Amino acid sequence: MFLVDGYKINSTSISNHIKLFEEKMGKNKPLKVDVEFQSIKVSFGKLDADIVIDYVMCLNFRLDLLGAKELMYDCL
Numbered sequence: 001m002f003l004v005d006g007y008k009i010n011s012t013s014i015s016n017h018i019k020l021f022e023e024k025m026g027k028n029k030p031l032k033v034d035v036e037f038q039s040i041k042v043s044f045g046k047l048d049a050d051i052v053i054d055y056v057m058c059l060n061f062r063l064d065l066l067g068a069k070e071l072m073y074d075c076l
Helices: 020-025
Strands: 030-044 051-063 070-075
16 A cells, blocks of 8 residues: 555664664664554545545554564554
8 A cells, every 4th residue: 555665664763753662672673563454434525525534554563573472563
């Protein structure tokens, strides 16, 4: 959907938004983020818009290592 491939994210690059990773794991630890969309609803001609897309986005953060455990999971 976002056409993003190969963007590197680590505990330092995300620390402006989520300081916890750098504080607990140290600098430049590679992270992997899995994004999932749920409960997608598409409406046409409502709320003064041509198309309205309503969804729940879930994020799963973990170290970018084989078999790494989940560090944080949240749905927005």
